[in-house]
Amino acid sequence: MKFIGNYREWIQDEWLDFVKNNDGIEQPKAEFVDNDIEGAIERGDRAEFCEFQKQYGSAGYDFKSLLYYIFDGRNFPFDIGIPPWVTDYKEGITGTYFNLFKYKPGHILPIHSDRVTKYENNCKRYWMSWKDYEPGHIFIYDDRLICPYKAGDVFEFDDPFAVHGAANIGLSERITFQFTMYDEQ
Numbered sequence: 001m002k003f004i005g006n007y008r009e010w011i012q013d014e015w016l017d018f019v020k021n022n023d024g025i026e027q028p029k030a031e032f033v034d035n036d037i038e039g040a041i042e043r044g045d046r047a048e049f050c051e052f053q054k055q056y057g058s059a060g061y062d063f064k065s066l067l068y069y070i071f072d073g074r075n076f077p078f079d080i081g082i083p084p085w086v087t088d089y090k091e092g093i094t095g096t097y098f099n100l101f102k103y104k105p106g107h108i109l110p111i112h113s114d115r116v117t118k119y120e121n122n123c124k125r126y127w128m129s130w131k132d133y134e135p136g137h138i139f140i141y142d143d144r145l146i147c148p149y150k151a152g153d154v155f156e157f158d159d160p161f162a163v164h165g166a167a168n169i170g171l172s173e174r175i176t177f178q179f180t181m182y183d184e185q
Helices: 013-021 029-034 037-043 047-059
Strands: 002-006 025-028 066-071 094-103 108-112 124-129 137-141 153-156 164-168 174-183
Touching: 013 174, 066 108, 094 108, 094 164, 124 137, 164 174
Parallel strands: none
Antiparallel strands: 002 153, 025 066, 066 094, 094 174, 108 164, 124 153, 124 174, 137 164
């Protein structure tokens, strides 16, 4: 991962307060229901993604339980616009989406790759912590533990589809932001 810079001033207090005071969409429970992941596994759809799910199931993960919360355009009531570190956005050509992740102590996001996304054409991904690093706040990218970091530190994924995962074995909530852009054409 490549460090881009610190953009703490971009994170609005009302955004952070909203995430702290609300729970987002329960994951992966919602994804399993909304996207029929069990059916996809049975049918052999989304092969790479489902291979990860099969491995997790074999390892004992329970995907019907709550592992973390997610916020996105469906349940985050603020317009974040294009973050200031994004310099190559092109109106009408570039598609974007964001995810905010809230991990309470004990929450995890098992190691995975997001290769299954339909947004692979010239994809760029950025990761930002909304809180200072604390012991137990874990983010792994490829084979590297990313720490320490400050609230507002932005990193660009060297490979937007690299294996990564996260956990909170600490004593306070962990809140991170991921911004993805891609060519719509």
